[in-house]
Amino acid sequence: MIAAAVLADHVHVDLYEQGRNLGRKFLVAGDGGLNITNSVEGEALMAHYAPAELLAPMLTDFGPLQLRAWLEGLGVPTFEGTSGRVFPQRGIKPAEVLKAIVDRLMAKGVSIYTGCRFVGFDEHARPTMERNEERFAPQADAFLFALGGASWPKTGSTGEWSHAFRAIGVRVEEFQASNCGVVAELPRPLHPHAGKPLKNITVTCGAKTVRGELTITDHGVEGNAIYPVIPEVRAQLAAMGDAEIIIDLKPDLSEERINEKLRDAAWKERMAALRLDRPSVALLKAYTPVQRFLDGRTFAHDLKHVRIPVQALRPIEEAISTVGGIVMDEVNEDLSLKAHPHLFVAGEMVEWDAPTGGFLLQGAFSTGHWAAQRIRARFGLPEQV
Numbered sequence: 001m002i003a004a005a006v007l008a009d010h011v012h013v014d015l016y017e018q019g020r021n022l023g024r025k026f027l028v029a030g031d032g033g034l035n036i037t038n039s040v041e042g043e044a045l046m047a048h049y050a051p052a053e054l055l056a057p058m059l060t061d062f063g064p065l066q067l068r069a070w071l072e073g074l075g076v077p078t079f080e081g082t083s084g085r086v087f088p089q090r091g092i093k094p095a096e097v098l099k100a101i102v103d104r105l106m107a108k109g110v111s112i113y114t115g116c117r118f119v120g121f122d123e124h125a126r127p128t129m130e131r132n133e134e135r136f137a138p139q140a141d142a143f144l145f146a147l148g149g150a151s152w153p154k155t156g157s158t159g160e161w162s163h164a165f166r167a168i169g170v171r172v173e174e175f176q177a178s179n180c181g182v183v184a185e186l187p188r189p190l191h192p193h194a195g196k197p198l199k200n201i202t203v204t205c206g207a208k209t210v211r212g213e214l215t216i217t218d219h220g221v222e223g224n225a226i227y228p229v230i231p232e233v234r235a236q237l238a239a240m241g242d243a244e245i246i247i248d249l250k251p252d253l254s255e256e257r258i259n260e261k262l263r264d265a266a267w268k269e270r271m272a273a274l275r276l277d278r279p280s281v282a283l284l285k286a287y288t289p290v291q292r293f294l295d296g297r298t299f300a301h302d303l304k305h306v307r308i309p310v311q312a313l314r315p316i317e318e319a320i321s322t323v324g325g326i327v328m329d330e331v332n333e334d335l336s337l338k339a340h341p342h343l344f345v346a347g348e349m350v351e352w353d354a355p356t357g358g359f360l361l362q363g364a365f366s367t368g369h370w371a372a373q374r375i376r377a378r379f380g381l382p383e384q385v
């Protein structure tokens with residue numbers, strides 16, 4: 001949609017969507033508050049993306065400031081919440097943001113065709129579309145695809161397009177869940193705590209430590225402290241078949257400080273002395289061998305090293321995003337395909353990864369904007385004023 005908005009200033013743009021409406025996943029993303037971007041800039045912004053060096057020019061060209069300015073121009077002012085997360089101003093619903101974007105496209109003369117599905121390529125690698133079981137071949141000098149990844153397939157992002165791209169010789173990695181919960185066998189005493197959050201903890205996997213919140217689920221744990229360590233979890237699962245996350249229930253207290261606080265506390269008062277809530281206590285007990293827990297001498301260490309064995313990632317259907325898709329090696333600097341330079345790709349269908357916090361939508365907007373600007377440059381269209 002952002003690409004159509006950029007290009008429609010210079011050329012006629014046709015926009016095709018297989019669903020009945022545009023932006024279903026955008027609306028799903030808005031369900032818990034539409035975290036549309038993040039306020040971090042420069043190196044700190046790039047550090048959230050992989051591969052950072054390839055996305056850096058796109059994030060520099062159209063980063064959080066530019067996205068916020070563009071939204072403001074659509075009548076959607078934004079505000080910065082906690083941890084730099086940026087949202088549309090309070091009272092503006094996700095559907096209103098989407099409507100503002102679609103209205104802008106229509107005002108610029110973009111022709112929007114819903115119920116039109118991309119089904120494959122002809123022998124010249126030109127796309128074939130299908131509507132009401134009738135096939136047709138749209139005519140254009142350049143085609144930009146933004147077909148999404150494969151999480152939450154009921155929104156239309158199914159990844160089925162992968163076959164068509166493989167058929168024209170483009171390497172597409174299988175999709176895997178990212179920004180998702182992990183599967184862990186939860187000891188029975190934890191079951192009553194399903195749905196409860198553990199706040200202000202850190203999660204470590206491999207070399208990565210993240211501070212935030214996690215929630216005990218029926219199948220394991222999930223939450224904003226888990227999502228950024230998923231790449232490490234995925235790597236451990238691939239290498240060894242299982243993985244381990246380590247939870248620090250008191251990241252602000254050193255082991256020495258914990259021991260000091262416990263020095264005069266009776267056994268029963270220990271949890272209260274450290275202000276540990278019930279889910280935290282249950283988690284600690286569940287993953288600490290009982291003799292060790294009762295012995296108590298390693299209490300401070302164990303509190304800061306709750307080791308949870310992980311068996312798998314939660315299914316792709318539940319994930320917030322996916323990794324996989326068109327591999328970066330197949331793509332030119334302008335986001336056209338090396339093998340078929342009249343085809344451009346953007347958004348989550350390309351193999352890049354980022355954590356939650358507004359970085360996913362920002363990545364989709366940045367890559368879409370970049371591809372549009374490069375199309376503009378390739379065809380000698382004037383710069384935007």
Ligand SMILES: Cc1cc2nc3c(=O)[nH]c(=O)nc-3n(C[C@H](O)[C@H](O)[C@H](O)COP(=O)(O)OP(=O)(O)OC[C@H]3O[C@@H](n4cnc5c(N)ncnc54)[C@H](O)[C@@H]3O)c2cc1C
Pocket residue numbers: 016017018019022023024025026028029030033034035036037116117118119146147148149151152155156157158159161319320321346347348349356357358359360361362364
């Ligand atoms: C529950 C949930 C919460 C999220 N929350 C956030 C958040 O708060 N902040 C954030 O930054 N990100 C969030 N995300 C992630 C974000 O929504 C996605 O990263 C983003 O939407 C990707 O944009 P995209 O344009 O690449 O693809 P998509 O938004 O997936 O759009 C792809 C479109 O292509 C269409 N399409 C697919 N195949 C075809 C075809 N063959 N023919 C025609 N059309 C086709 C689909 O129907 C779809 O409309 C969330 C995701 C989920 C699932």
